[in-house]
Amino acid sequence: MSDDDRPVRPAESESAAELAFEGALRPGTLAEFVGQPKVRTQLELLLRAAALQNRTPDHILLAGPPGLGKTTLAYIVATEAGAPIRLTSGPALQHAGDLASVLSSLVPGEVLFIDEIHRMARTAEEMLYLAMEDYRIDIMVGKGAGATSVPLELAPFTVVGATTRAGLLPTPLRDRFGFTAHLEFYGTDDLETVLTRAATLLELDIDAIAIAEIAGRSRGTPRIANRLLRRVRDYALVHDTPADEEAARHALRVYDVDSLGLDRLDRAVLDVLITRFSGGPVGVRTLAVTVGEEAETVESVVEPFLVRVGLIARTQRGRVATPAAYAHLGHEFPQRHAGGGPHLDGV
DSSP states (O other): OOOOTTTOHHHHHHHHHHHHHHHOOOOOOOTOOOOHHHHHHHHHHHHHHHHHSHHHHHHHEEETTTTSSHHHHHHEEEEEEOOEEEEEEEEOOOOOHHHHHHEEEEEEOOOEETTTTSOOOHHHHHHHHHHHHHHHEEESSSSSSGGGEEEOOOOOOEEEEESSSSGGSSSSHHTTSEEEEEOOOOOOOHHHHHHHHHHHHTTTOOOOOHHHHHHTTTTTTHHHHHHHHHEEEEEEEEEEHHHHHHHHHHHHTTOOOTTOOOOHHHHHHHHHHHHTTTEEEEEEEEHHHHHOOOOOHHEEEHHHHHHHHTTTEEETTTTOOOHHHHHHOOOOOOOSOOOOSSTOOOO
16 A cells, blocks of 8 residues: 555544644734734844845744744744745754754755754754854764864855743853844734634634634633634534634633633642642642643643733742632632641742
């Protein structure tokens, strides 16, 4: 049986559908990109200056939480520069040879997008320093005392790195980027614009109140907004009902997304913090074990949003539930709130 005749498994079909969905909604130019006005202005200036000087744009670092458009902006940089784009990721570059094979095959002016660049191996990072600065890499030939370094000239290219944890990037690598863009969470108005555009592209007839309902539960993140829009569309299709406010609320209730945008895991973390640890303070590792998740997931996925909306406070002794968290879960905030005890394991 050939690859073309091979049956498509459900998981493969769903993955392809998700990619097609994201691709259909991705803006192609800076003019189409919604939100991040400061970053758009800075990128437009950088790209126009490069075009006027007939050179490749400076290397660009895109930093910010997941889902805010870092990959989209990388594609836009390539489009605006009229250059092809090569995609890779930090976890895929675990040896200097992995990076060398990518760099040596770049064509002049090509954009190299490295997602999760903070997860590159140290040996690959050190090779990237020289490549970004001098468009050259040194390839070691042989082993031991007889090993020699052979320089390989590279075509001029632009690195666009994306990271959710800019603080983990070593200073020498950070310093080689000509421009660092810090992406911020979106306001409700911008999210409504994103959703309206997405609904138009998807040919979905949805009213403005439903759009506002989805935007208010999207955690300031366009990727989540588009995902919830798709779930509302599915609900309206299955139940043969208009995509209105009622359908949006029912659909989001089915998928455990509450009025603030909290999902099951968010509420589980808040619930154990309040009911089992008296509101804290408690360490993140203890919270993670209690809800059955990895500490990194709680710290990098759950906690930033809960802190941003004022439901959790970070202290030197651990995480503490705020009065707003008690109110959101329907608990009474104790008059004398005290934490501490053997459950503490630090921040």
